[in-house]
Amino acid sequence: MKLPAFFEEDRIAVDAHLDRLMPAETLQPPSIHQAMRYSVFAGGKRIRPILCLETARIFDADVLPAFYPGCAIEFIHTYSLIHDDLPALDNDDLRRGKPTCHKKFGEATAILAGDALLTLAFETIAASPAPADRRVAIITEISTAAGTIHGMVGGQVADLEAEGRRVGPETLEYIHRSKTAALIRASLASGALSAGAPPDDVARLRRFGETIGWAFQVTDDILDVEESSAALGKTAGKDIAQQKATYPAVFGLPRSHEIANELANKAIAELQPYGERAECLRAIAEFLVLRRT
Numbered sequence: 001m002k003l004p005a006f007f008e009e010d011r012i013a014v015d016a017h018l019d020r021l022m023p024a025e026t027l028q029p030p031s032i033h034q035a036m037r038y039s040v041f042a043g044g045k046r047i048r049p050i051l052c053l054e055t056a057r058i059f060d061a062d063v064l065p066a067f068y069p070g071c072a073i074e075f076i077h078t079y080s081l082i083h084d085d086l087p088a089l090d091n092d093d094l095r096r097g098k099p100t101c102h103k104k105f106g107e108a109t110a111i112l113a114g115d116a117l118l119t120l121a122f123e124t125i126a127a128s129p130a131p132a133d134r135r136v137a138i139i140t141e142i143s144t145a146a147g148t149i150h151g152m153v154g155g156q157v158a159d160l161e162a163e164g165r166r167v168g169p170e171t172l173e174y175i176h177r178s179k180t181a182a183l184i185r186a187s188l189a190s191g192a193l194s195a196g197a198p199p200d201d202v203a204r205l206r207r208f209g210e211t212i213g214w215a216f217q218v219t220d221d222i223l224d225v226e227e228s229s230a231a232l233g234k235t236a237g238k239d240i241a242q243q244k245a246t247y248p249a250v251f252g253l254p255r256s257h258e259i260a261n262e263l264a265n266k267a268i269a270e271l272q273p274y275g276e277r278a279e280c281l282r283a284i285a286e287f288l289v290l291r292r293t
């Protein structure tokens with residue numbers, strides 16, 4: 001599907017900030033910096049930083065501080081993909097149509113590149129020009145989202161433990177909201193915090209983020225069944241092969257499509273108070289459930 005023009009402008013600006021915030025490849029020891037840069041610049045869509053920026057824009061504030069949490073979340077997202085692709089986890093050779101980090105640099109360097117990106121994320125937030133109280137609130141938001149209590153690592157553990165087992169809708173919801181939606185929730189909340197938004201707005205946008213992040217993962221489950229590896233740039237059909245807990249497995253494909261749309265509509269309803277100012281967030285929400293890759 002054709003993306004709105006702002007998406008491309010934001011993506012270019014995000015790439016420039018990621019480049020500026022990352023160590024140069026030539027710095028000692030070059031192998032780790034090459035591996036970090038290889039994965040960060042492998043062709044990601046930059047959805048999380050773009051959501052962060054577009055959230056800050058709702059409040060008419062200087063958008064520069066939002067690049068820092070946006071890039072920090074992209075570093076964490078990239079670390080999670082590097083580690084998830086390792087033989088001990090998903091054991092994948094292909095990511096974004098390219099060899100995975102461990103295929104290119106070896107397992108030890110890939111593990112360390114993931115660790116280094118997680119660390120760089122918090123160095124990045126500390127370097128933000130936002131006032132100290134906002135930076136602390138952003139650290140709380142992002143570290144929680146990356147952690148074990150309703151966060152990405154907790155969701156990943158539940159996902160692994162659900163493999164090959166019959167899970168009910170409640171466990172499935174927990175996995176998707178923690179594994180995927182938590183970082184998207186943090187992208188929205190930290191964009192709002194960067195702009196100095198009032199607490200009620202931070203809470204509203206956090207709810208939007210969590211709900212659209214959930215819809216995003218339901219769509220990801222659907223694409224794994226409906227699309228080819230070539231279209232996805234990663235191995236398709238792995239969820240069924242690994243007997244993963246997914247929406248198509250529990251609800252079937254037609255109901256999974258309905259659930260993704262219901263969640264997207266529920267998320268978009270949260271944006272009602274912002275009128276035209278939230279037009280970009282609405283466009284991203286629609287893209288996240290209509291995308292085919």
Ligand code: GRG
Binds near residue numbers: 043083084152217
């Ligand atoms: C290993 C700590 C650790 C966590 C793993 C769940 C997860 C975190 C990784 C597995 C890959 C996966 C299913 C992630 C869920 C989120 C998701 C749909 C990622 C893909 O995000 P996109 O489409 O990717 O934004 P790009 O390539 O555009 O950056």
